[in-house]
Amino acid sequence: MLxxxxxxxxxxxxxxxxxxLGSTAPDWLEWLAKTARQPVPHRGPTHWLAAWLVGLAVAALLPDPAGGLVAAFAWGGLSHVLGDALTVSGVPFSPMSERRFHLLGGRLRTGGAGEYSVSWGVVLICWTLHGQIAAPGGGYLPFFPNWAERYEQGTATAKEWRENRFRFF
Ligand SMILES: [Zn+2]
Known part of the structure; x- marks a missing residue:
């Protein structure tokens, strides 16, 4: 999700x-298939890396807003599968390949410290980047509030900055 x-x-x-929703889809789709009495193996078809990539490609061909919606969902699914690819058991690349696909050697374990490091690492990178990127359309960006800037502009006190500087959301 992060x-x-x-x-x-x-x-x-x-x-x-x-x-x-997309980031949890590869797992809840398995549950959905089971409920519909069409069980699929764990980390099977719902975890095909290629399928989520195709989803992203399809989204690029669709006009907005459908394109954006499909892209966000497919991006979520892709991030899940890429995350699973970091783990020991990996993910299948496509129905055509027998071998499991691994990223960076697939050394992480689900729920382990590595998983949290990677997830919060991504958040930290985005947090660092946010000062360089303007809000889309020049609007208000609800995440990664820049408390240092608020302090400099006089709209936040030093105490507020100290208490909130590491709050991402
Ligand atoms: Zn999964």
Whole structure:
């Protein structure tokens, strides 16, 4: 959820809910298939890396707002599958490949410290970038509030800056 949502907080905050829905989709789609009595293996078809890439490509061909919505959902799913690819068991690349796909050697374990490091690392990178990127359309950016800037502009006190400087959301 963090890996899918943080980058979108910079470019399209309104699409974050869909990205989060997408970021959990590979797992809840398995549950949905089971409920519909069409069980699929864990980290099977719903975790094909290629399928989520195709989803992103399709989104690029669609006109807005559908394109943006599909892109956010597919990006969420892709981030989930890429995250799973960092783990020991990896993910299937496509129905055509027998071998599991791994990223960076696939050394992480689900729920382990590495998972949290990667997730919060992405948030930290986005937080660092946010000062360099203007809010889309010059509007208000609801995430990554820049407390240092607020302090400099006199709209926040030093105490507020100290208490909030590491709050991302
Ligand atoms: Zn998964």
């Amino acid at each position: 890996i899918a949502g943080a980058p979108l907080a910079l470019v399209a905050p309104r699409l974050i809910p869909l990205a989060i």
